[in-house]
Amino acid sequence: MVLSTSRPVLLVGGAPVDAGDLDALSGRYHRIVAADGGADQLAGHGLRPDAIIGDLDSLRAPAGWGDVPVHRIAEQDSTDFDKCLAYVDAPLFFAVGFSGGRLDHVLAAFSTVAQSGARVILLGDGDLCCRLNGRIRLELLPGTRVSLFPMGPARGVSSTGLRWPVDGLDMAPAGRIGTSNEATGPVEIGMQGGPVLLILPRDCLNELLEEMEASDA
Template sequence: MHAVIVSNGFPPSKSLLEEEFKAADLLLGADGGGRTILNHGFKPDAVVGDLDSFDAPETPAFKVVHRPDQETNDLEKALTYALEQGVETCTVLGAFGHRMDHSLKNMSVLNKFHSSFDELIFRDEEFDAVLIEDTFSARLPVGNIVSLFPVSGEVTGIQTEGLMYALNNESLETGVRDGTSNETISDEFSIRIEAGALVIFFER
């Protein structure tokens, strides 16, 4: 089962949401993300969160799941709900933007939940973000931007193929060295790491 979750960051365009909605078994709003779905003329299957950013209609035509605990943010609540429904792959729109602290928190959420899904992608109009702890490869046009961010502090044993600035069994570390604005030099690139958690942003 595949879910699309709309979070409350920079809202996706109607065309991106429509494209993702076509492939979804479940469309979820993470609190204020539900308002984005409705504003684009779609109906979510459920809106999940503490509901401080979403005014539910008196008689909603969709499920409203109120989860008031303050130990998790609304995206975490929506991802947990998706897992409860048997979702195996998930694309999150609107995970970044509006507030810097929320964007950083959602990087932590990606780290927390990526192993719970067969595939978890954070997507906007230009980039996808995925987290890896072993290997990753993708086919992209030559010249596409690829950025690497070590979210576990230090990531070691990084080996890349198909990128302009190659890493050969090297390390990246938060606050020391990262891999911003690399780019593809062939139509496929791959990354292997030995230890740590690495977020890869790549141009769609």
């Protein structure tokens, strides 16, 4: 294990990082880990990581960072995002710089969030994304966009507070999906099983974190 903490960690990938994402996360994380070229993104925003992890195929070490621990993991069967989640232990990860620029990188990031056993909130392009685990209740304003995207077969999806209910639906990537729905007020979504991503506007970060904290209580 490269790093272990009882507080949230910010993971930064090598894709362009929106300053708005960093502003939204300000004060919410304890440590910063760069995934390979994410170190360059951090340098561009005047931030410094506590560690750099990855296969290091795109890292250009910024000047003056000689004391930042660099952990090279050469295997090519996982992404740098995967490597960070495997070698860092934290109760929550905020991830930026993993979903911009290239469509294949976006899909890879979604796959990582869906498959990881860690709790991850991925931010990018004005949205946030996390894996739906069991049941979640969110205090959303009417008209808030709510999207559900299955990353594999998902059984027994249920909901209240959505303009287009998804009660009893089974979802699949090449079948029924649940994008571009809307909240009519507080929303409750549940499922019996399967990897489903919940996608919300970035402005809903506070509501999502409040629900996560309540579920841990």
